[in-house]
Amino acid sequence: MKISPSSLREGRWYEYVVRFVLGGAATVFTGLVSTWYGASIGGLFLALPAIFCASATLIEKHEIRRMREAGLDGTRRGRHAAALDAAGAALGALGMLAFAGLFSLLVQQSVAGAFAGASLAWLAVSVAAWFARRKARLSRSSPARAKSRPAIKRSRPF
Template sequence: MPRRDLLIRFAFGFGVSAVAAVVSAGVGPFEGGILLAFPAILLASVTLVAKEEGLRMARDDARGAALGTLGLLAFAVSAAILLPRHSAWLALGVATAAWAVVSLLAYGVARAVGHGGDEPPPKR
C-alpha cells in the first residue's frame, strides 16, 4: 500500500479520534465514546476505492458500511439493555443475533427497493 494512502487513512482516523476526545472533555465520556464507533477509516477507504476502482465500488462499500452500522446499533442497544440484567454470554449472544438479523434485513430491504443494482455495469 502506498505511503500516501496510509497517511490519508491515519489522518482521518486521527481526526475522528480527536473530535471524540474534545466531545468527551466537553460533554462527557458517553457522548464522546459514541463518536469512537464511527468508522473513521471508511472515509479514507471510500475515497481511495473511488480513485482506484471507481465510484460504483466506492458506493457499494459505503452502502455496506451503512447497513452494517444499523446492525451495530442493534447490537449496542441490545447489549446495553441486557448486560445489566443477564449473564454476559446470554446478553452478547442475543446482541450478536440482533446484529445479524438487522444487518441482513437492512440488506434485503435495500435490495428489494433497488439499491445495489442501480449502477450501470462497469466499462471494460
C-alpha cells in the same frame, strides 16, 4: 458478499497510513467528546465510520486507476464503487444502532452476555438490511430480469 484478501495488494503503503491516521483521529475525537460531554454523548460518536471518508476516496481512486489501465475513463465506475461503499456503511450503521440498543438493555445483567447478544444483533440487522436493500434494488429493475437472476451468485451448483 465475499472476502478478497488479494485486494490488499492493490493499495499503496501511504493509503494505509492515511486510513490509520484518519481512523486514529476519529477515535481521539470521540474520546475528547466523551471527556467534555460525558459517555452518553461520546457514545453517539462511536458509530462514526472512522475511516469511511478515506476508504471511499481510495476505492474511487483504485477503480479509476484500474479502468485507465484497461484504456477506459473509469470516473463513473469509480463513483459508483464509492457509492456502494457508502450504502454498505449506512447498512452497517443500522447494525451498530441495534448493537448499542441491545447492549444498553442487557449490560446490567451481564457484560459478556450483553456483548454477545449485541454482536449477534449487529450481525442479524446488518445482513437483513443488506438482503432487504438487494431485494428492493431487484424489484425496482425490470420484473423479468429480477426473476431471472438469483439473489446470491454461486460459483458452483449445489
